[in-house]
Amino acid sequence: MIIELNDTSTKEIAAELLRARQSVGGTGGMVHTLIVVAEDHNSADVFEAAQASARVHPSRVIVVVYSDSGDPHLDAEIQVGEGTPGDLLALRIHGSEIREHAGSVILPLLLPDSPTIVWWPHEAPENPANDPVGALGDRRITDAAGSENPKVALTTRARNHTPGDTDLAWTRLTRWRALLAASLDQYPHTVTGAVVKAAHDNAPAMLLAAWLEDRLDVEARMEVHERPGVSEVRLETADGDIVINRGNSDAIALYNVPGQPERKVALKRRPLTELLTEELQRMDADDIFEAAVGRVLVKVGP
Amino acid sequence: MSILSTNPLRDPQDRRLPQIAGPCVLVIFGVTGDLSRKKLMPAVYDLANRGMLPPGFGLVGFARRDWATQDFAQQVHDAVKENARTEFREEVWEQLLEGIRFVPGTFDDDDAFIRLRDTIQELDNARGTGGNHAFYLSIPPSSFEIVVSQLKRHGLTERTEHNWNRVVIEKPFGHDLASARDLNEVVSSLFDPHEVFRIDHYLGKETVQNMMALRFANQMFEPIWNNHYVSHVQITMAEDIGIGGRAGYYDGIGAARDVIQNHLLQLLALTAMEEPTSFEASQLRAEKKKVLAAARVPENMDLHTARGQYCAGWQGGRPVKGYLEEDGVDPASNTETYAAIRVDVENRRWAGVPFYLRAAKRMPRRVTEVALSFKRAPHLPFTATDTEDLGVNALVMRIQPDEGVTLRFGAKVPGTQMEIREVSMDFGYGGSFTESSPEAYERLILDVLLGDPPLFPLQEEVELSWKILDPVIEHWAAQTEQPQPYVAGSWGPQCGIDMLAADGFTWRRP
Secondary structure (H helix, E strand, O other), X not given: OEEEEOOOOHHHXXXXXXXXXXXXXXXXXXXXXXXXXXXHHHHHHHHHHHHHXXXXXXXXXXXXXXXXXXXXXXXXXXXXXXXXXXXXEEEEEEOHHHHHOHHHHHHHHOOOOOOEEEEOOOOOOOOHHXXXXXXXXXXXXXXXXXXXXXXXHHHHHHHOOOOOEEEHHHHOOHHHHHHHHHHHHHOOOOEEEEEEEEOOOOHHHHHHHHHHHHHHOOOEEEEEOOOOOEEEEEEEEOOEEEEEEOOOOOOEEEEEOOOOOOEEEEOOOOOHHHHHHHHHHOOOOOHHHHHXXXXXXXXXXX | OHHHHHOOOOOOOOOOOOOOOOOEEEEEEOOOOHHHHHHHHHHHHHHHHOOOOOOOEEEXXXXXXXXXXXXXXXXXXXHHHHHOOOOOOHHHHHHHHOOEEEEEXXXXXXXXXXXXXXXXXXXXXXXXXXXXXXXXXXXOHXXXXXXXXXXXXXXXXXXXOOOOEEEEEEOOOOXXXXXXXXXXXXXXXXXXXHHXXXXXXXXXXXXXXXXXXXXXXOOOOHHHOOXXXXXXXXXXXXXXXXXXXOHHHHOOOHHHHHHHHHHHHHHHHHHHOOOOXXXXXXXXXXXXXXXXXXXXXXXXXXXXXXXXXXXXXXXXXXXXXXXXXXXXXXXXXXXXXXXXXXXXXXXXXXXXXXXXXXXXXXXXXXXXXXXXXXXXXXXXXXXXXXXXXXXXXXXXXXXXXXXXXXXXXXXXXXOOOOOEEEEEEEEEHXXXXXXXXXXXXXXXXXXXXXXXOOOOOOHHHXXXXXXXXXXXXXXXXXXXOOOEEEEOOOOOOHHHHHHHHOOOOOOOOO
């Protein structure tokens, strides 16, 4: 069921939503509220990602699109039972006045008790926790790669980090970090240095190097590589290097530990929905991420 | 947890990082079986896909087939494509494929075991699996002895300080107390108790932990979890299938040995046990053992047990054969396909609360659940007509399918009349979390590879369970008449209904 409401109010939206739920025979049991915030010009693909997330998780997804055109007013579209287990609300907020008070529009629409997550797929506010919408969230997810200058975006996040913030640049690293941790499980030697090879504007690489430095207490050198993303990580030990190298493949990496045969491991770039799913699994603050961005700041200066 | 303390890249706070098993070889005996194709191989793939298998993992199949390694790899490939829970990805498959080997042979063939040893050694070198081997015996218990002695004779389980050997065996763990002990002797001749993993695939670790969380992480359930409030407990495992091609195994074993001895008694133990002091394996086991030791079937078994056998009927719109007409079943067989017993747990918490356990095949639908029925409120300030439709409160832990919890309680029907009716409040794991539960086998295999045994029953629990069930089986064996027939696709024979009626209860319809 799709309901369109033009020049509407939160009250009307909430009433229509309840009615739609009752007629579709909603299941209840929604897990969280996911608020997706986007600007007008890239709302189409954001909407798609939000829909994908709504299909995977029984949740209420609220897509907030800011539009500067027209008189200040609020338009909404409600989707219930359209192939998603939860609710999908698209709110279009016109005019900067309402925008400044967007929190008042969304607050009544949050699910009771359950957590609220705010996600900015592209540009995010400088300080997400101080943003009128960001302040509603228990968790705030940004994506440095979605902004024009990923490295600058990441350092800005680092400066304004508040517990509960994470960035998808960090999520993209989980498989790499898991493999590196596993390599040291298997080869428990002291690491004396580290090298991260990646594309020059790669924000995850910066974060990965910071994490390695923070955990291993060694210098992690960055080297530029022509292939996109992170290409190779090298941990130096007295008896040789642990090397994980993605080579020319986008899916398979070669894994080398001193004294052991070279092996292939699956290491594919994960799609956005998978990254988001990982983010939505935990609602507590990510202390390890906090330490890593703290380290980023030590390197680039406050 | 020594890894956590020594590996600087790990931190207990860093919960994004999965625990990855160390390099090892998984050797599956009986790899051509149904279980292996439907569950084991897909589970191995799903683990790899979730990034939980180490770089350096070997999978060796052993079976009496004239296959080369490629043929076996093709089998695994097909099994994975058909049955894996997660999406098929070429790169994950490529990683797995490098470590797949096949060794053809029979269990009494010395050459085959020499080839197996060489294959494993080759993997240890080429894949860096470091002498760590897990042997999965997906074979009938009658073959355990020969396989174990072959492993011993050909030195496949050599131990040094740096490697490990583990063995996985599946239910049934014997067919009575004596045979369970014999079986244990065979296995323990080669493996230490902590190297033996007994798997009850019906009861995944996930389920056990879910039950623990429900009971002990909440304040509101524990106070009513006793004989002051609970009138009786029903534990059901119903299967909609018949015995299929498993006549050779099932005939002579029956529902009680097949399911009640392990699965249902474990569920009973988890439902009835006291709170363990911690969730360490040993503490959990200590509590389960106490309950099993306090549990027994009442003396009058004619009254408090029931057995049945399905006969031809219609199930879900299809005609199905009766048990005695199934291929490979002795037409005069008195094996039961429906078993129900009452178990009393004789301790302060549960005295006077009967636990009813039933296991059956060819039921209307597949369902496993534990249902606690509560006593009626001591006084109802309503007229009898107001509460005509009011049953008793119930708390149902649904194990499968659709794992979750249901609460049943009375609510007023809207309208001017005062009328109270039963309603349900439902919680489902599938609908309330952003991640789906891993298959039981995934958790099991990962635990074996990690050497994390907590929730597997040890020999002592197996023996305690047989002590509860043996008298029933002996009693049934002494009967001259057949188990009572019930029509396939029904909820069981009249004697099962009578058994509860004798105590003033009725079975729930799950």
